[in-house]
Amino acid sequence: MTTTRTLDVPGGRLRYEIRGTGPLLLLMGAPMDAEAFGPLADALASDHTVVTHDPRGISGSTLDDPEQDSTPELRADDVAALLDALDEDSADLLGSSGGAVTGLALLARHPGRVRTLVAHEPPLLELLPDAAEQRAAVEAIVATFHREGVGAAWGQFMANAGFDVGEDAPGPPPGEPSEQDLANSARFFAHEMLDTSLYVPDIAALASGRSRVVIGIGATSGGLVTARTSRALAERIGTTPVEFPGDHGGFTEQPKEFAERLREVLRP
Incomplete structure (x- = not known):
């Protein structure tokens, strides 16, 4: 059984879903909405209270100002407000892609609210040796969107991310x-890609030990940019990345296998 609720936050309203019973586990992406995490949430609901949500401005989460940018900091504050609404001091959190960046910002802005953060392939381009080139590529994708629209921007995005453009590519x-x-x-x-991709995590806060941080990389992510950024982050905080099924979208491709791996990672 899934319960859908809404929550007023500064500048907008969040739509979120609750299913299952057990320790609280938040699943999130950006820009992926709650629906994208539905199969994974269902696979985890037998032993966790699983909460998913639409990030601000996405799907059912509306904004007072549609032109407001969605920064990792704003999304982190939304998650803290969501925990308050659930009357929970802390939770485990799986964030994938931009959702992993949200989780990293949450650790820095709201210490103690996360027990274990599993950051699955955060696109932290500023941590790479070729950060300047990557930054220029992101800016070019945004320019392509404004000039040619969504389809052209997705094609450029997928190519830059390292995917072979085809039926298995994300988008x-x-x-x-x-x-x-x-x-x-x-x-x-x-309103989201630039601030998320160019976010610089607070390495000192991540390494402080207040929350456990696990960096996840897809088993078939190979040379994807997000695999590179994940390895770079793991090196910065002195940890070893953990392998998850599938690639960047493994939680949608193999939700049951992904859920089992996540359970293993979250066990004390």
């Missing part, structure tokens, strides 16, 4: 995208 769902798909993609390119 909009197959077939004709819905109006919501297009709106989410437009928001990502116009």
Whole structure:
């Protein structure tokens, strides 16, 4: 059984879902919405209270100002507000891609609210030796979106991320995208991608030991940019990355296997 609720936050309203019973576990992405984590949440609900949400400005989470940028800091504050609404001091958290960046910002801004953060392939481009080139590539993708639209921007995004453009590449769902798909993609390119990709984590806060930090990399992510950024972050905080099934979107491709691996990682 899934319960859907809404929560007023500064500048908008969050839509979130609760399922299952047991220790609290938050699953999140950016720009991925709650629906993207549904199969993984279902696989974990037998022994966890699983909470998913639509990030601000995405799908069912609305903004007072649609032109407001979605920064990791704002999204982290939203997650802290969500914990308050759930009357919980802390939770375990799996963040994938931009959701992993949200989790890293949460540790820095709200110490003690996360027990274990599993940061699955955060796109922290500023940690790479070729950060300047990567920064220019992101800026070019955003420019392509404004000039040519969502489809062209996704194609450029996937190529820069290191995927072979094909049916297994990430991006909009197959077939004709819905109006919501297009709106989410437009928001990502116009108001989210730049701040998320260029976020610089507080390494001292991550290494302080107040929260356990696990860096996840997909078993088949190979030479993806997000595999490189994950290894760079793990090296900075002095830990060894943990392998998860699939690639950057492994939680959607193999939700049951991903859930089992996540359970293993979260065990004390």
